[in-house]
Amino acid sequence: MKTTISDEEFYAGLQRLPKPKYPFPNSIHHDFQLQREEYYDWIDREYIFHSKEAREKHKQHNLTDIAARGCPFLKNLAELRPFSHLCC
Helix, strand or coil: CCCCCCHHHHHHHHHCCCCCCCCCCCCCCCCHHHHHHHHHHHHHHHCCCCCHHHHHHHHCCCCHHHHHHHCCCCCCHHHHHHHHHHHC
């Protein structure tokens, strides 16, 4: 009787499992890219005491996407901006 399985057998079993699905629609505010650009400019303006590498790493976080995904129904960037400022 075999009590262990190889790594290959384990991973092959994982491939047969159903893929997880997010239960809600994948919607994002239509101006999310403009909001990101404002966020990137803000980092470059306000965090000049950090190295360029640190600022680039911080930009990868895309924290404004939290507001853009949470409130995709807002009409424009002016309505989205206060929420995204809470996230950053």
